[in-house]
Amino acid sequence: MDLFGFLKELLLEDNEIPISFYEAKKTLCSLGMQYEKIHACPNDCILYRNSFADAKSCPTCGESRWQKKRNGDDVKEGVSAKVLWYLPPIPRFIRLFRNTKHAKSLSWHANERIKDGKLRHPADTLAWKRVDLKWPSFGNEYRNIRLGLSTDGFNPHASLSSKYSCWPVMLVIYNLPPWLCMKRKFTILTLLISGPKQPGNDIDVNLAPLIDDLKTLLDEGVKVYDAYRQEEFNLRAVLLWTINDFPAYGNLSGFSVKGYKACPVCQEKTCSEYLKHSRKICYMGHRKFLPNTH
Structure with a gap:
């Protein structure tokens, strides 16, 4: 103040x-930069929204919605035990198109990209082209946004506190030129999942508000004013892929990244062996795609 x-x-x-x-x-x-504070179960069972908006305890584990006092028995009414920070992406997409320069850049992949059959941009990939084939009406509007989702956990307190985890969830816009895609101003922070432990496989509970908005963008779209062309159009968006390390890949996809069939590509043919003395599973054939003289 x-x-x-x-x-x-x-x-x-x-x-x-x-x-x-x-x-x-x-x-x-x-300016379209608002955020929402959504109360969450400390055990990542539910978010207190929609049908659970007025609940005072988790219907799954019975944990109180409110933070406990130091004596461990009473609770502080109004002080949530865990909060999820959600920054809706739709208002920011609308704001991007209201800027003449940004609105022009968001159609770069269709108007200025070199199309010579070489892999120069995400628009040259099979995933991009499959979206155009599966949803022709989506592909016909070149201003529709293609997104990538990235998330990972880190400890913001470094070595000062090991009992804390923070998971930012970010969206990357691939309509832009390659030199702008990874710029900080175009990387959209949508969720901040924080707490004493990482969400693990329950991360899907925390992703629910973002998934709802992405479904709206894919199925219905939103009315957006294009400042560069000075016209209104129906903006839609699709999530092409996720970017993460192997443990986070398991959390996001639900695929088991441990055990005998940990490889998502090889699956049943994963070359794994249990070492009884170290009591670990080892992947002895992981170099089989390399030449014998490597």
């Missing part, structure tokens, strides 16, 4: 800088 007041005094007269944190949040929300 004091910082906003100091900055207002520091700048020229009649400046419009907000004088409080509340006013600053209202400005960000009007």
Whole structure:
């Protein structure tokens, strides 16, 4: 609060800088940068939304929705035990198309990409072309957005605290030129899953609000104004693939990345062997695709 007041005094007269944190949040929300705080079960069983919006305890594990006091018995009404931060992507897609420069860049893959049969851009991949074949109406509108989803966990406190995990979930827009795809300003943070332990295979519970929005974008779309062409159109989006390491791949897909059939490509033909003395499963044939002289 004091910082906003100091900055207002520091700048020229009649400046419009907000004088409080509340006013600053209202400005960000009007720009399409709002966020939602969704209460979650501490054990990642459910999110307190839709039919569970008014519930006070988890119907699956019975854990209280509210944070417990230090004595361990009573709870602090109104203070959630776990909070999921959700930043809806649809308002940000709308805001991107309202910028003339960004709206032009979002159609680069259709108008300016070199099409010579070489793999230069995600638009040259089989996954992109299969979407066009499966949904012709989607492929005919070149402004429709193709997305990639990336997530991984990290400990923001480094070695200070090992009992904390933070999982950001980000979307990457592939309509853009290659030199813009991975820029920070076009990487959209959609979810922040934090808590004393990682979500593991229950990450799908936390992804529910994002999945609902992605379904809306794929099935129905949203009305968007294209500032570059000065026209309104129905924007749709599709998730092409996910980007993650092998353990996170298992959490997102539900595929078992441990055991005798841990390879998602080889599956039944995975070359695995149990070593009884070390009591571990070892993959002895993992070099079989390399030449004998490697």
